[in-house]
Amino acid sequence: DADVTQTPRNRITKTGKRIMLECSQTKGHDRMYWYRQDPGLGLRLIYYSFDVKDINKGEISDGYSVSRQAQAKFSLSLESAIPNQTALYFCATSDRTADRSYNEQFFGPGTRLTVL
Amino acid sequence: QKEVEQDPGPLSVPEGAIVSLNCTYSNSAFQYFMWYRQYSRKGPELLMYTYSSGNKEDGRFTAQVDKSSKYISLFIRDSQPSDSATYLCATGANSKLTFGKGITLSVRP
Numbered sequence: 386d387a388d389v390t391q392t393p394r395n396r397i398t399k400t401g402k403r404i405m406l407e408c409s410q411t412k413g414h415d416r417m418y419w420y421r422q423d424p425g426l427g428l429r430l431i432y433y434s435f436d437v438k439d440i441n442k443g444e445i446s447d448g449y450s451v452s453r454q455a456q457a458k459f460s461l462s463l464e465s466a467i468p469n470q471t472a473l474y475f476c477a478t479s480d481r482t483a484d485r486s487y488n489e490q491f492f493g494p495g496t497r498l499t500v501l
Numbered sequence: 502q503k504e505v506e507q508d509p510g511p512l513s514v515p516e517g518a519i520v521s522l523n524c525t526y527s528n529s530a531f532q533y534f535m536w537y538r539q540y541s542r543k544g545p546e547l548l549m550y551t552y553s554s555g556n557k558e559d560g561r562f563t564a565q566v567d568k569s570s571k572y573i574s575l576f577i578r579d580s581q582p583s584d585s586a587t588y589l590c591a592t593g594a595n596s597k598l599t600f601g602k603g604i605t606l607s608v609r610p
Binding site (some may be wrong): 389416425426427428429430433435475477479488489490492493494495 | 507533535542543544545546547550589593596597598599600601602603
């Protein structure tokens, strides 16, 4: 079984609809992240969470919200979807590290979201 | 200016070629440097990492960092069709990563 899973894998929705993307992990990691990937723009951080009670905005949080239901679950919501939120969304996890250690992030398979 | 700039692509090379992928970054606080590889329809996977200036080699792959010029490179020797993927440089500190835009590499048999 995959260590980081995302549901759904594909979703087509209409402008104005509320959408939730879910991420679960079995790696036992404390830290979880949501990114979106767009052609020509790369991966951009939306929100991140270092533990259940610690949630932080990333580079592009406007129009998104998150919920960390448990150590293993981190959901991303689009309250009112708009077409420019059409993108590939990735969840990632990482372990707690010492300050100067590298921070490997493990990515899920992605959710392709299309907003019409 | 974006914090991490990556050479634009796509890049197409014949099998066996040496490939050079490059990035620059602007934030001196960045502590570690990584290359992720992403195959089509998959999430990125860590390929190499380092947190010091110099070279790090792993098989056909060499990661190079020059902190004084804020330059990150990945070299692939004897490139194979299986190396065809998108390569993303990443750098960061405090458990957050900033990614380059990625470059798509195609290795022709």
